[in-house]
Amino acid sequence: MKRESIGQTFKVAFGLCAVCSIIVSSAAVLLRGKQNEKKELDKQKNILIAAGLYDENAKAVRFDETLHKDVKIADMFSQDASSERPWIETKIINLKTGEEIDSQVEQQIKERFPKGYDQRKASRIAKEEWSEPVDSATDVARIKRRENYSYVYLVHGAQGKLEQVILPIRGYGLWSTLWGFIALDANLTTIRGITYYEHGETPGLGGEVDNPDWKASWNRKQAFDPQGDVKIHLIKGRVRPGSDDAKYEIDGLSGATMTSNGVTRMLRYWLGPDGFGPYLNRLKNRSTKK
Amino acid sequence: MTMTEPKAKETLFEPVFNNNPIALQVLGICSALAVTTKMQTALVMAIAVTVVVAFSSASVSLIRHYIPSSIRIIAQMTIIASLVIVVDQFLRAFLFDVSKQLSVFVGLIITNCIVMGRTEGYALKHDPKMSFLDGIGNGLGYSLILIVVAFFRELLGSGKLFGQTVLATTTQSGLYVPNGLMLLAPSAFFLIGLFIWALRTWKPEQVEEA
Numbered sequence: 305m306k307r308e309s310i311g312q313t314f315k316v317a318f319g320l321c322a323v324c325s326i327i328v329s330s331a332a333v334l335l336r337g338k339q340n341e342k343k344e345l346d347k348q349k350n351i352l353i354a355a356g357l358y359d360e361n362a363k364a365v366r367f368d369e370t371l372h373k374d375v376k377i378a379d380m381f382s383q384d385a386s387s388e389r390p391w392i393e394t395k396i397i398n399l400k401t402g403e404e405i406d407s408q409v410e411q412q413i414k415e416r417f418p419k420g421y422d423q424r425k426a427s428r429i430a431k432e433e434w435s436e437p438v439d440s441a442t443d444v445a446r447i448k449r450r451e452n453y454s455y456v457y458l459v460h461g462a463q464g465k466l467e468q469v470i471l472p473i474r475g476y477g478l479w480s481t482l483w484g485f486i487a488l489d490a491n492l493t494t495i496r497g498i499t500y501y502e503h504g505e506t507p508g509l510g511g512e513v514d515n516p517d518w519k520a521s522w523n524r525k526q527a528f529d530p531q532g533d534v535k536i537h538l539i540k541g542r543v544r545p546g547s548d549d550a551k552y553e554i555d556g557l558s559g560a561t562m563t564s565n566g567v568t569r570m571l572r573y574w575l576g577p578d579g580f581g582p583y584l585n586r587l588k589n590r591s592t593k594k
Numbered sequence: 595m596t597m598t599e600p601k602a603k604e605t606l607f608e609p610v611f612n613n614n615p616i617a618l619q620v621l622g623i624c625s626a627l628a629v630t631t632k633m634q635t636a637l638v639m640a641i642a643v644t645v646v647v648a649f650s651s652a653s654v655s656l657i658r659h660y661i662p663s664s665i666r667i668i669a670q671m672t673i674i675a676s677l678v679i680v681v682d683q684f685l686r687a688f689l690f691d692v693s694k695q696l697s698v699f700v701g702l703i704i705t706n707c708i709v710m711g712r713t714e715g716y717a718l719k720h721d722p723k724m725s726f727l728d729g730i731g732n733g734l735g736y737s738l739i740l741i742v743v744a745f746f747r748e749l750l751g752s753g754k755l756f757g758q759t760v761l762a763t764t765t766q767s768g769l770y771v772p773n774g775l776m777l778l779a780p781s782a783f784f785l786i787g788l789f790i791w792a793l794r795t796w797k798p799e800q801v802e803e804a
Binding site: 308309312313316317320321324327328331332335338339342343345346507511 | 664669672675680683684686687698
């Protein structure tokens with residue numbers, strides 16, 4: 305068959321595509337296990353970063369003002385009976401009621417997610433036992449569906465005292481959904497830190513959500529106003545430290561209006577009544593009852 | 595064959611100084627700007643590009659007698675794109691932190707002119723073994739530039755090499771005031787320009803006729 309004939313063209317095209325697809329899909333499937341391992345570790349690392357318990361430059365766990373290179377990231381998620389080091393307790397809560405899940409839901413989760421509850425997957429299951437659609441008026445973060453149950457991470461310090469509450473957040477920016485964590489102080493209104501572990505925003509523009517200096521500026525800002533409404537937001541330009549509202553404001557990302565708005569909106573959603581609002585209220589009531 | 599087959603050693607080392615893809619052919623500059631703020635990312639990128647060029651050239655060369663002219667470019671693109679995806683998957687599985695820092699630039703290797711430049715300009719006319727060596731050679735040339743630029747940008751821009759502090763900066767109670775320009779993309783352009791100048795002073799035969 306001549307090289308330039310239509311038959312040859314089709315043969316080569318199909319053959320090439322077949323071979324390439326097999327190679328690419330094999331690589332993806334075979335490496336998926338390892339990739340997920342790394343992703344999970346990265347997520348845990350980001351929870352520690354949001355809580356200020358991990359030094360990104362030194363690549364080590366940090367608490368009590370010192371680096372602890374011997375402590376592994378995974379170790380921080382279980383309590384060490386012998387030492388007083390801070391640790392992170394993982395819980396799953398019902399977003400609508402703000403209560404921790406009961407044993408019935410635990411069983412439901414174990415059956416559907418034998419490898420552990422996957423919040424991201426759950427949000428895509430179009431069944432009311434797992435998630436519900438968010439109507440467009442409320443969906444400021446453009447997440448479309450909200451899972452019924454969410455992880456929350458409680459940071460315990462010395463004597464088991466609750467020090468921080470870390471909440472998973474997500475929302476749409478310009479090109480992608482940004483996935484991250486926000487850490488609130490035990491008073492449930494002061495922000496300790498924020499971090500994004502996954503996003504596809506433009507490097508140098510929206511991608512500046514990864515800038516350590518910008519992330520550090522969230523420390524000690526106030527998420528809610530005295531009336532309990534979400535007031536934290538990104539402004540256009542730089543925050544003037546002396547102004548009245550400075551404690552509710554974060555520097556906008558230069559050249560990244562859509563991403564900046566996305567960050568503001570996702571916080572308004574997740575810290576509000578449709579997100580973790582019920583949970584935070586329950587925590588507040590429980591602590592004032594004591 | 596009317597001319598003798600070029601020696602393997604020549605094919606491998608020519609592109610390092612005598613026919614450098616960035617300094618003489620002026621290809622693949624874009625990624626040289628983005629990933630050279632740190633030596634670690636530059637090194638990983640250099641290895642990734644070298645692997646892609648070498649294997650793409652070898653693969654294209656293997657089927658060079660069967661590709662119809664009408665789908666020549668698309669066929670090369672398919673091979674290059676598949677290889678880049680595989681490399682990306684490997685990075686995500688084994689070097690997760692670095693792959694996050696490289697973010698979109700690994701995928702952009704597909705658009706790196708060096709890769710297609712070699713498959714189109716060399717692999718279609720030579721056998722797989724020589725094409726593979728040519729790919730490695732051009733990869734080495736590209737890597738040289740990347741590493742040199744990253745060396746200066748990381749050292750002068752943040753006082754570090756491979757993340758280890760070499761010149762303690764003023765924020766670390768040292769004496770060195772970091773050169774902020776080195777952390778911005780244009781500095782890579784300047785450094786490449788200086789490199790080309792130095793290279794052409796050493797090898798005047800590379801200077802183009804005005």
